[in-house]
Amino acid sequence: MEQTAVLSALGLSKRYRRGGPWALREVNLAVPAGSVTAIVGPNGAGKSTLIRSWMSFERPTAGRVLVDGIDPWSHRSEALARVGYVPQSASLYRDLTVSDHVDLAAILRRGFDRSLAVRRLAALAILPKQRAGDLSGGQQAQLALALALGTRAPVLLLDEPLASLDPLARRDFLTLLAEVVRDEERTAFLSSHIVTDVEQxxxxLVILSVGRIMLDQDVAAARATHRIVVAAGVLPSNTIGVFAGPSGEQLALFDAAGSPLGRPATLEEIVLGYLAAGRATEAAATGWAA
Ligand SMILES: Nc1ncnc2c1ncn2[C@@H]1O[C@H](COP(=O)(O)OP(=O)(O)OP(=O)(O)O)[C@@H](O)[C@H]1O
Ligand SMILES: [Mg+2]
Structure with missing residues (x-):
């Protein structure tokens, strides 16, 4: 898999100040070409730090990252030419219009597909003469996504691209993203808090908890190897995490290839189980008196 990894992290550790907490701790990741990888994790887990490292906005404290085999820290323009990026908060110029943004992208980005971006904006009824600062939060996100798609970059790095979109807009965008990746052999890496989006x-699936990777697996494999039991009495020996079910009962996620115990876990339960495991480890280490 290493040769075909389009995005990789090799022993990546990051802290923002000397002696401060680690935002990422020895993260190893290889994102295969042609895949859509979703990263989930609680606030502050390090998702944006990881994505920003691939964009060369953050310098690794230890280890390194590669974009298509290129180190973005030492070869910024070569690496970034391969990437379409949408930051967590859309970085638009408030006083420029929507069409100014398209013009600017066409000037700054070689190979920018203006008609693709424009078709997308027209389909969303976003008007060319509107000031970006006057768009709603969701429309700003849509503009940033249209510009990223317009780059036709082989790699899309999307940091919570869907957070401010309405449910239909989300579904539309995910359908389009899946098509783009499939038809044009691109690779997408996106962060999200919403498991139904991940599922679609x-x-x-990558689960990150406080700077550490808890799970990095094909979605199909994750579904096949995780099961749920109601946590009453003795827990299965390979229990990963325990969390509250919808009616308040405690559910245990466990690693269970071939086990007859319990039932298959849903993707949401897999995420909840790992997040509960990560939280339990961190709570023990915070130093707060109970
Ligand atoms: N510029 C910065 N200076 C100092 N610390 C930072 C900076 N950016 C992030 N951090 C810290 O790094 C850690 C990871 O933050 P990051 O933004 O990567 O998390 P995240 O997983 O993207 O969270 P969210 O879901 O809230 O977007 C946090 O503890 C945060 O406080
Ligand atoms: Mg973030």
Whole structure:
């Protein structure tokens, strides 16, 4: 898989100040070409830090990252030419219009597909003469996504691209993203807090908790190897995490290839189980007196 990894992290550790907490701790990741990988994790887990490292906005404290085999820290323009990026908060110029943004992208980005971006904006009824600062939060996100798609970059790095979109807009965008990746052999890596979005689009799932990777697996494999039991009495020996079910009962996620115990876990339960495991480890380490 290493040769075909389009995005990789090799022993990546990051802290923002000397002696401060680690935002990422020895993260190893290889994102295969042609995949849609979703990364989920609690606030502050390090998702944006990881994505920003691939964009060369953050310098690794240890280890390194590669974009298509290129180190973005030492070869920024070569690496970034391969990437379409949408930051967590859309970085638009408030006083420029929508069409100014399209013009600017066409000037700054070689190979920018203006008609693709324009078709997308027209389909969303976003008007060319509107000031970006006057668009709603969701429309700003849509503009940023249309510009990223217009780059036709082989790699899309999308940091919570869907957070401010309405449910239909989300579904539309994910459908389009899946098509683009499939038809044009691109690779997408997106962060999200919403498991139904992950379910719709991702073929790989990465769970990050406080700087550490808890799970990095094909979605199909994750479903096949995780099961749920009601946590009453003795827990299965390979229990990963325990969390509250919808009626308040405690559910245990466990690693269970071939086990007859319990029932298959849903993707949401897999995420909840790992997040509960990560939280339990961190709570023990915070130093707060109970
Ligand atoms: N510029 C910065 N300076 C100092 N610390 C930072 C900076 N950016 C992020 N951090 C810290 O790094 C850690 C990871 O933050 P990051 O933004 O990567 O998390 P995240 O997983 O994207 O969270 P969210 O879901 O809230 O977007 C947090 O503890 C955060 O406080
Ligand atoms: Mg973030």
């Amino acid at each position: 689009v991702a073929d790989r």
